[in-house]
Amino acid sequence: MTEIYPTIAHCAIVATAFKILLFPAYKSTDFEVHRNWLAITNSLPLWEWYYEKTSEWTLDYPPFFAYFEWVLSQVAKLADPAMLRVYNLGYDSWQTIYFQRFTVIATELVLIYALQLFVESSQTVTKRAAQAAAISVLLSPGLLIIDHIHFQYNGVMYGVLILSLVLARQKSGLLVSGLVFAALLCMKHIYLYLAPAYFVYLLRTYCFSSKFRIQFLNCFKLGSGIIGIFGLAFGPFALKGQIPQILTRLFPFSRGLCHAYWAPNVWAMYSFIDRVLIFVAPRMGLPVKMEAVNSVTRGLVGDTSFAVLPDVTPRVCFALTLLFQAIPLVRLFLRPNWDAFIGAVTLCGYSSFLFGWHVHEKAILLVIIPFSLIALKDRRHLSAFRPLAVSGHVSLFPLLFTPAEFPIKIVYTVFWLILFLMAFDRMAPPSTRPRFFLFDRFTILYITISIPLILYSSLLHQIIFGKSYEFLPLMFTSSYSAIGVVGSWIGFMVVYFTS
Incomplete structure (x- = not known):
């Protein structure tokens, strides 16, 4: 049939x-x-x-x-x-x-x-x-x-x-x-x-x-x-001589390192570590800038001072982005083909999202969408894609914070993940190189832990704390999603250079 x-x-x-x-x-x-x-x-x-x-x-x-x-x-x-x-x-x-x-x-x-x-x-x-x-x-x-x-x-x-x-x-x-x-x-x-x-x-x-x-x-x-x-x-x-005015509108560097809701990137992890160090630093004899204690978590655009860790400048972001973009571009220049091109586009999206200045959480689609086009090339590509598909979409949940949209975002996303990751698993051909068994286990563990995290951030936090500590679920969601995005990036870098 x-x-x-x-x-x-x-x-x-x-x-x-x-x-x-x-x-x-x-x-x-x-x-x-x-x-x-x-x-x-x-x-x-x-x-x-x-x-x-x-x-x-x-x-x-x-x-x-x-x-x-x-x-x-x-x-x-x-x-x-x-x-x-x-x-x-x-x-x-x-x-x-x-x-x-x-x-x-x-x-x-x-x-x-x-x-x-x-x-x-x-x-x-x-x-x-x-x-x-x-x-x-x-x-x-x-x-x-x-x-x-x-x-x-x-x-x-x-x-x-x-x-x-x-x-x-x-x-x-x-x-x-x-x-x-x-x-x-x-x-x-x-x-x-x-x-x-x-x-x-x-x-x-x-x-x-x-x-x-x-x-x-x-x-x-x-x-x-x-x-x-x-x-x-x-x-x-x-x-009309308006190019400087347009550039000012297009590139407002005064907005600060992190968006009001942290994008799940390296700077979200950096900000989370800084929050933890606020409590640990006094016991270790490290100085704490008290005026910056609440600056990152109160969600103000342009307010990006860190309490313990060094502040990050646009030049640092630009240098890191350029460095990690250059690595796959060298391979693309030496061995140019369409698959390598899509891989390089994806990795450029990763680098910019992970290390860029004032990155919005919505920019994760710059990585997910081009990666989707080659996710079924073989099993290793799919292994690197899975944690990105989970963490990238879960990181968007805080954009919809009203009760009416809660079941829509949860049910639709979970249904999409189950349907397509299962379909992809059936269709992805085997790789000529060893699979990421350890990385696959990381993905399973990551997805398992994400379930209680989503429940806490979406439901339990409000039951336990009410309107107190409003930034806490956002911080947990963003920081944990960042682990998935970074893990996926590392996995795909390995795939890209060993394919």
């Missing part, structure tokens, strides 16, 4: 129906951020977009995303013109809510198209395995939590990213891949984290021949194309 497997289209239809049911769900301040951007781009001249500050949620994405908001605003007039008034702060009529929620779903068509293209062009794994990986991305709990409840437009941008990655699979698509990625950078600058991998891969495969001879025509086409795209995005603002 022939087995029937769901297609991307089938899953997209079912997912859309579920997402529509979530229209009345909790929405974060990001909902008001994007409503304000609709108003700014629709009501004000182009030259005022990056200076407007009536709302505290000022426009801080690159121009292509601002143009994207302008296009949406032309349709928003038909839904509710009141949402397009700059001074109408906090406006959330049901027409506004339904319109903004629907646009997130509609623009995800880019993601669906890119994933379908990925399946059709699959070479490394079977079509069935590629389809499983694609559906896991489409139904990602991360995208559901961040885009369809919390509220953002990551789906369309990850669709553009995957499209760029798939185009890079064939030599004939390298130029278009680079140009699509350049356009993505002009939509959201967080993708700069992945740019070094693109630079090395395109340089090695498109600008150089196999014998390291420079292909001058290819260099010209790629360079002129990228300049043209950035010119379209930033050119109008450059004519």
Whole structure:
């Protein structure tokens, strides 16, 4: 009897129906951020977009995303013109809510198209395995939590990213891949984290021949194309001398090392150790900066002083990020192929997430999504992917803190993890190298311990402490998730250099 497997289209239809049911769900301040951007781009001249500050949620994405908001605003007039008034702060009529929620779903068509293209062009794994990986991305709990409840437009941008990655699979698509990625950078600058991998891969495969001879025509086409795209995005603002103002909005280093809720990275572990040392240091004779005792855990943006450990500067973050990105890029330059390219993109995402300055917890998708495309290459890849899939998605739970959304985030994420990790386990081919038996045991232990941690952070803490020590469950969730992300990173580094 022939087995029937769901297609991307089938899953997209079912997912859309579920997402529509979530229209009345909790929405974060990001909902008001994007409503304000609709108003700014629709009501004000182009030259005022990056200076407007009536709302505290000022426009801080690159121009292509601002143009994207302008296009949406032309349709928003038909839904509710009141949402397009700059001074109408906090406006959330049901027409506004339904319109903004629907646009997130509609623009995800880019993601669906890119994933379908990925399946059709699959070479490394079977079509069935590629389809499983694609559906896991489409139904990602991360995208559901961040885009369809919390509220953002990551789906369309990850669709553009995957499209760029798939185009890079064939030599004939390298130029278009680079140009699509350049356009993505002009939509959201967080993708700069992945740019070094693109630079090395395109340089090695498109600008150089196999014998390291420079292909001058290819260099010209790629360079002129990228300049043209950035010119379209930033050119109008450059004519008015507004580039410094835009850069100030895009790169606000004054926000501090850690986001208000720590992203699960090295600095979350560093901050946790500092919290522990506050109690241990006096017994060891170490000095404690009393003015910094509460600075990290009270969640204030820009407040990142440590009580015992040395403070961390943007230069330290940049140096560490660059160092750990350079390691896989050397291998990519010497042995350029598509799998190595996706691996390097993933590792660049890891490095930036783990060591970057003021990293948001939502940036973990920069690692999970590209890794998903090669997680089924063999068992060793899957071993490194498992702890990331668990810790990365669990780390997003604190974004939804209202009781109504509690069962949604828990049940949906657990169902996704069980379904896809079991499916991946059946489909991943064996590796030619020894499996990570010790690492697999670490993953099992890690997942086992995460269960009581989730229960404590989500339910028991409030029962025991009420509203006291509110940052404690956040700290535990972030720090413990960081262990999983770091462990996954180390495992994948080993896989990348021994494959």
